[in-house]
Amino acid sequence: MDRDYWIKKWQADKQFALENDRLKKKSYIYTPFPKGNLYGFQNGDARGLIYADTLARYQRLQSFNVLFPTGCHSLCNTSFVENKKLSNVLNDDISEVFTRQMYSLGIGINDAKHIDMRHNEYLQNLQQAFLDLYSRGYIEYKDTKVYYDKKANKIYDAIVHSKELPTIFYKSFVLKVNNLIDDIVDDINQIDCSDDIKKKLLNCFKPKRVLDFELFVSNGAKLNVSMNDPEYMGGISFIFLNPDYIDIINYVDTSEYESLMSYLEGRSTKKLFAFTGLFARNPLTGMEIPIFISTMFQCDVYLGIPGFDEDDKVLAIEEELEVIELVKEGRMVNSDFLDGMSPVDANETIINAFIDADIAKLRIVYEHQEILLSSLDNFGPLFPFLEDKDSKEIFSLEGHLPYAFSSKMRPVLIDNVDIAGNTMNGTINNLFTEGMCPIISVLYDSIGSIIPMFSNEAFSELNRMNGISYLAIKDSELISSVLMPMIFYRIIEIESGKRLPRLFNKIELFDNIIDIQHKDIKRANNNLIDFDKLLAAYSSDAIRMFMVSQPSNEVFMFNKYQLEDIDNNISKLYSKLLEPVDDGGSCDYALFNLIKECNSSLEKYDVLGYAKAIEDFIVNYALEHGLSKKQTFIFIRLISPIMPFLAEEVYKEIFNGKYSLMNEDWPN
Template sequence: MDEYNKSLIKRWHDSRVFNLEKDRFKQKRIISTEITPIDSYSMTSKSLYPYLLADTFNRYFKMCGENIYYIIGIDTASYVSYSFLSNHYLDSKNMLKEYLDVLNIMGVGFDYESIITQENDFVLKEIDKIFLSLYNKDIFFENGPVLTDSLGIKIYNYFEARENNGAFYDAKTDALLCKTNDDYFYFEMRPYIKELETLIDGLSLSAEKKDKIYERLGKKRCVKFLFSNYKEKIEIKVNLPKTYWLGGVVAILLNPKYMDVMPYVCSTEYEVVNHYLQNGYQAGVFSGTTVLNPLTGEDVLLFISYDTECDIYPLIPACRKFDKIYTDSFGLDVKEITENDLMINSDFLNGLDINEASRALEENFVFEGMAFIEYQYESTKLIISKKEGYGILIPMMLKNEREIVPSNLKYLPFYYNQRMRPVINNEAELESEYEISGFEMTEELVYSLMRYLESRIDTNLNVEISKPDAKELSFINEDKIIEELIIPHLIKLALNESPKVEYSLYKLNPVSEQALLAYNTQNINFTRDILRESKEDAYRLYILSAEPCDDFEMTKLHIAKYEQFIDELESLYHDGFSENTFCFEERLYKLTGELNSLLKNKRLDLYIESINRFLFEELLTNKMSEREALIYLKLVSIVCPFTSQKLFEEIFEENYFLVYEEWPFLN
């Protein structure tokens, strides 16, 4: 066993989790849970949401000094899973409905069905963008103790309060404040209210309804969503499958993309895996490495799943008596539980009957952040106030003390599904032809890639594919195209219902597709040679707006990105527009040379003036169509999003929504 795995085991054995939890199970102090059986073969979106969210929100809460896993719950009379963030992340119509529900709670009532019409489709696309930005920034953390108003809604900084005899008061209104030791996570909608008002203007509503909305928004323009951790008020229900009856090994996925409990048939022999695949089972092949089993502290085999391209490891070899020989081939000690002929290999579960073992596993899953947990609050603890706004409590779920490390790429299998990664035959070829650097997987990327993969399911599960030429798969770590352009593109495509956009997603060229899927927890960086293989898609990637820029300071990254765009402009633009191409490109190339000089000297006033003059001249002389001007502005946005938006509004002020509706792929 290598030193790394030894250190993992030692860390686990020394951890508070391992020792305290093991004692707890010996005493059979089991939490009260309700088990809801689920389909063994289903991997529903509902079951994935908590783990997608847990992964992405970890990024924001590292300031706490710990990894935090949680899901989102809302007060309800039943145990129905409900989440503002997750359930409405995928569908713009649902997001709009949720926003309208917020307005209803604030005192504005109208019929949702009368609003969602085809003529308002462009509004839904705008909502996609607003909510995406809303969920990815402006999230704050307040470490307890925290000062709040009497309802626990508004959070006060200490300079906004005054202290008198140990009590705190609002510095302006003298209202008594509450002091709580709870940790608060929250974001403010203030920066987005204006955008949402613009959307309301575009809705087909009566003037009376609009007036009611604006009247309410005028009274309370800041809507806060408070995240808190009222653990003592939470009732827990764990949704786990009670048993699986496969002739192989039940496994749990290591990748947060599919962090769910699913059955897998695992084997060190490809023939065994192939047999189960042909009979409709999910299966994986031994990867050549081992990982730590969090339940036992044991070093166990690591497998690669053929169905979800995730690393998996055996959790419970659940087999019938006639499969004992197969189980023994793993070198696992088997403890037979007589009920239902089920055998469990873990010493951790020995001596427990099937129900006790199930509860023990559930509690471990809860503690490790791997179980699907639903919360129910006392209704008085749900923050809803017509005066102050609308809030949803978001509890902490668990702290994760175990680090998950992806397996080395050299252990990828030789055969794979067509929707899987490129074939890697040996370590020498890997080191000579692949350069890969790690990056942090976000919820958006996880889901967009998941949808992309699931859309390409092929009935022929095992196809041997030849290795692409080295020059087509040459990755350069310094190039950030994948991180800054392609990922946002995939996100928007995955969330957009437009057939034109979906077509673009599925038409990514084979080289790009294989590179994207090479390993779903690694950052694959594209070279311009790869982008040139699919100019139409590369062109669309380039015209997407980059990250927002709050000031006029042009960084080296912006300039480098712009210069790289100039290198590609002629070939990409030529494919996009055949009319007057030469004249336009010639003038554009000359202008961009001047713009580069202005950017480097930070003369942004001249930069804006030059773009304005160029566009108006081209439009007035009919050398450029409005469509071409619009696309050029999107290209400019790579360098300066603020400038692009300003020019866009000036030139297309009257046709703003018409342009977006006509050219959704530019949205």
């Protein structure tokens, strides 16, 4: 089979281009771009790409207008800089390796939507989007608490931080999501994906259950309070009210006015708090809790629980406040009906009991309300600002983009700009560059046009695409390529004042790839794959079938013996199909069922089920009995999404097809 012939023909015929036909059904298939390295798919991980391409090919045969952007994530190639391979950071070698291998795999590349993220056209769109979000107040530049890995010189925020690292304050760009979280949570719950994926996405915001209830004060007043850990309610031994946040007039006994004023005016010997003369009744234990006025804590009501919080315990001991023991040998004590339970069980029990008794309400709060967009990497996408090093004021480069590195590793603007300032430290991080990619891919084309993300044209284009039908993704990409695009998509809706179609419809998660010794495929294990050699040794169709031969959510074993068996079967199939039998009656019913199975599986985005049905038919019918010419014509159309080269070659040889098989109708 002539691989190069079909690659050139498909491109010459523009088989994968988006058509300017607004009446055609639209579909958007997406998978994150592979990250740049010198050798292409050296970890063997092209599964998501092949799954996505199989579905895109199927939908084109179903007369869909399919957007399937491809490309290379060539930003943030710090590893090449560290290895002194500077020339490979800023030339096209890296992206060309991936492009060549994608072509060889039969990936349907649309030149207008094939993106090298480092190139000026894409970078200009990316930096413009950053400026648009900054000018509208969604992005802020401020001192931010970050986790700092000194050894790697990297910073993280709470959303992606998974290591025990020290925290520092660092002036950074952050994306504010506090007003978006409720909508994003609704969007996440509507996605067609596993509960595990939904849970991981929701946990990015660190949701906490909060119990809201009233405390009855000894003077008849009521005090509204909230608890994140209500199982420790029995240990509340003091309450601080901050007069800067709450009107305290109803919570002070007249007998304590003088001492309270002395405290507030700084005349009291009690520096930390003043007693109000009142108590609140603990709704769990019935015990009285003294109420104090204090400015120590920056909130309206602070519940002191020394038996749970170490800082509260230190304060209580120093100020001779009560310390109530709460947990003994892993079980609750001094907690009424919670006694003897584990803290986890106690949490569930008290929440249910208080809600059932109608004395409390439950709500969900989210601790993580900002997302870090700054990186300390030196060679990622530059911030579209210049900074005055003295005043620390930053100045927008609006209208002068892209701002990129020259071949000599120097930051360069597209033209001379009379703006004071210097290049800012660090670069835009991967959460932004990858998160914007599904949005920009709709608005971007290779001729370098810019459609601002908040323009009417951008809204129209996004609305027309009707969301992403299918997303193939790895666990490590959930935040950057699912959560972040959802946030940006929501912001576009808010700014336009109109709703867009749901962004993600079907998400499929892909597990890691291992070798036959059950080791992860990576440089440290000395088991990287020479993908060019793989393509030279095996047919593209065999590699495609191999890559979809195991469930996506299970660890994939890269077993060359299995690949070799698949390749041999495909060679036999090719020879068999070139010699049609006169009567294929023994295969009629099986072929009829195969049509139904293929359609059922692909309509549900079940590529594995589709491939298994094809494989079973090949082994049990096509190779065993042979197919008639009429049956062959049906069969090659059914296999063309996963085995495009074989299907095209047989079509050309037997049917003298002048055009591509992709111009034929799909069997239904």
